[in-house]
Structure formats: C-alpha cells, structure tokens
Amino acid sequence: MKGLKNDEITIVIATNNRDKVTEIKPLLENIAPDISVHSLADLQVDIEIEETEETLEGNAKLKTDAVFNHLSDRFPCLITVADDTGLAVSGLNGAPGVYSARFAPMPEGKSPTYDDNVRHLLRTMENIADRKATFRTVIALKGRIPGDSSPYMFETTVEGFVEGEITREKTGNKGFGYDPVFWVNSAQATFAQMSTDEKNRLSHRSLAVKKAVEELRRLLILKP
C-alpha cells in the first residue's frame, strides 16, 4: 500500500439495481475523501449475472467475481462491492429468501416487477397469522490494492439484518421492492414511509454496508 492515494482507488457497485445504488453509494463515499465510487451504469458496463447459487453469500460472490473479472484490466486498484438481499418470512418457512426477486410466478421469460412480488406475497399470506419477517443483506467485497511488494488481493463478506412484520396492505410510497409491506419494529413504520437517509439509519443493507466500510478502512489503513 506504499504511496497509494485515495484517488487511485476505484470502487464499483456490482449491481444493475438502481434502487440499491441510491442507498449504497452515499454510504461508500464515506470511506475516505477522493475515493471514486461508481455504479455499473456510471461506467456504462452492461453485464447480466445469473444468480445460480442457493445462498445470499454465494450470489453476492458471483456478482463481485463477474464484475471484478470484467473490469480488472481497466483499473489497477479495483474494489468490487455486491449486495444480495432476501426477505425471510417466518409464516412461509423462510420464503421467499434467496428467491425474493423471483417470487411471483410469471410466464416463461418474464421477470416479475416489484409490484408483482408484493401482490403475490400479500395474497400468499392472506390466511397466515405469523407475519414475522427478516430482511438480510450480504455484501461481498473483492479487491486488489497495492501491497508492500506485490498487489494485495482480498475477498470477504459481511451481513446485516433487520426484523419486522409483513403488513396486510401497502403503506408508504418511498423505497422499492417489498418496502411498502415491511413494517420495521424498531421504527414503527414501513420502509416505504422513510426517506433514503432514514432507511439508511437502520436498514439491513446499511448495516451490512457500514460493516463493509469498516473492513475497507481497516485494509486501506493497515496497508497489508
């Protein structure tokens, strides 16, 4: 890490989901001044990554690997950050979990919208009393930063979660995905009733990203 300047470090958020970028970017920009943080869209990278693993960790790592390999030649000092998130509902034995993006059944070749998934969840849970639910985010990090004598490679995952309940109807119009039906116990509101800043004070994603920031600061300061 000798002589490394922040403006030589490129962090790329490995997601095609713009709503995640809105939440993650301001938190990563906190790491240190001058570090550049980009989304795939900022870099005009068009890459489809199929989520073939059965765990959030596995899918998050697939995304950091794919984007790291894609951009490795372009940036000498590169850190890729990926998020995989699942909603686990107690009364549905943990579903939709790792399949949260693809919960509502759709015709071949069509992906469900956020609204399709929310409507399917409310319909599936019409007669279910146990509405306890947990949002869990796994953030994977993969990086190459200069080491003492050769480049230092690292890979790790961190996670964050928040407990809540699935409401009986949609409440609020902010956020994305299942936010209008996820009642956050500690805030007594749904995520869709919160601004990005408010959600970022307590969400599963922000807790995971804050741990990732700590880990990155440690690596960048320790200069392994």
Ligand code: ITT
């Ligand atoms: P990438 O894989 O490109 O990052 P994705 O939308 O496929 O984006 P995930 O598989 O991690 O992302 O997310 C699964 C789904 O869970 C997502 O499509 C949303 O419907 C929902 N979701 C994720 N984070 C959420 C949040 O903070 N609030 C509400 N719903 C969320």
